[in-house]
Amino acid sequence: MKTVLFKIKINNDLSLVIPSLACAPEIFDLIDKDRDHLRAWLPWVDSTVTAEDTRKNLSERIEGFQSK
Helix, strand or coil: CCCCEEEEEEEEEEEEEEECCCHHHHHHHHHHHHHHHHHCCCCHHCCCCCCCHHHHHHHHHHHHHHCC
């Protein structure tokens, strides 16, 4: 069973969670498909050029969340 570090239930079908590192390739694909739109709000979009970049970013965020 996976441990969820953070979860906010929105409704029966939707929750906000901190994604696991296994989600990095899928998240990268979503970023890559919508770069032009995301660039306006997310300054790191242009420096995220591989799924490994996304994995590293997630790892840093997870570590930061766990240390609080």
